[in-house]
Amino acid sequence: MALNVTQIREDFPILKREVNGKPLVYLDNAATSQKPKQVIDSISHYYTHYNANIHRGVHTLSQEATDAYEQARKKIQKHFNIAHNHEVIFTSGTTDGINLVANGFSSFLKTGNEVLVSAMEHHSNIVPWQMLCEKTGAQLKVIPMSEEGTLILDEYDTLLTEKTKLVFVNHISNALGTINPIEEIIEKAHTYGAAVLVDGAQSCSHIKPDLQALDVDFYVTSAHKMCGPTGVGMLYGKEEWLHKLPPYQGGGEMIAEVTFEKTTYADLPHKFEAGTPNIAGGIAFGTAIDYLNEIGFDAIAQHESQLLEYATAELLKIRGLRIYGTGKDKTSVISFNLEGIHPYDVGTILDKLGIAVRTGHHCAQPIMDFYKIPGTVRASFAFYNTMEEVDKLVDAVRQAQNMLS
């Protein structure tokens, strides 16, 4: 069941381009994935053939657009094994989904309550909760991590108490690649009656989460990390929670009835979908999900773990190279530094050689503080990357080392 990567690469027009006179080697997939022509075509098809505003129109175009948009919601529901269609809320992305939930919880939390965050979160899963704590008087506590970049679950056990109302943790760390044991985290939180939000931005391109089996309360992700367009994402919330949370934004689409005296809100999911959404983006999100399922997540995982294993082994042959994030459960993200060399300088040389990696703190400054480093070089692999590209990366890192030391 090996992937036909050569054929898959034909689906991605951008992979044919050159950068600085060299064939592009795109290893910044943790920041955003590339888009197959199926996804690009679905956006262009929408604007060319049935662009119209949704939900309110009686005319044919509006009905076609509404059908396609709602079809995409069904694809998302099925993909994540979500019980009810109205538990799928379209957002503008992970950050938006987290802010929606954080904003909603501001009406439930008070002084004396505690919320737990992991030490390896993206800023978008830290800052909205800090703002929530400031507003409500609740206290933010941090589940610490070990030197190898895995959460210390014994400490989590100690932190969890009757005071804990909410736990938020990413499924996979974008900076380290660590896959967190979210099943265990969720189960333990529930024994204290705490709700759990999982940030799935980094996981959904690698694995297919079963949200009912996980019994998670909220799960958020972005389409652009899983071959879909930017500016669209989804929030899953358990029905009971979505009924309890107040609306996030007021406007059109989210109301049942408006008078100047009183407004009543629309049913789920529309209560949380004020205004005209990213219609083309939502439809193309559905296309991206179809595309990934056609390739198959087992085949994706198998190929990516081969890339990870090979790249890790080859990079570690380089003298003075340290990898951050060495837990046994990890995905195809390699964060590293060369001794005595700033990550930015390495990234700049790699770019000259056509290789796109990310350098810096990866929106996770607390992790960099933990390791006492300014940042890392991060190579993140997708199913369309090849072993030859790993070789090019390793050669280029050696070259950078020679030039900079």
Ligand SMILES: *Cc1c(COP(=O)(O)O)cnc(C)c1O
């Ligand atoms: C990318 C990412 C985010 C932010 O996603 P946006 O699409 O920028 O909202 C949050 N968390 C993790 C783990 C990510 O990788």
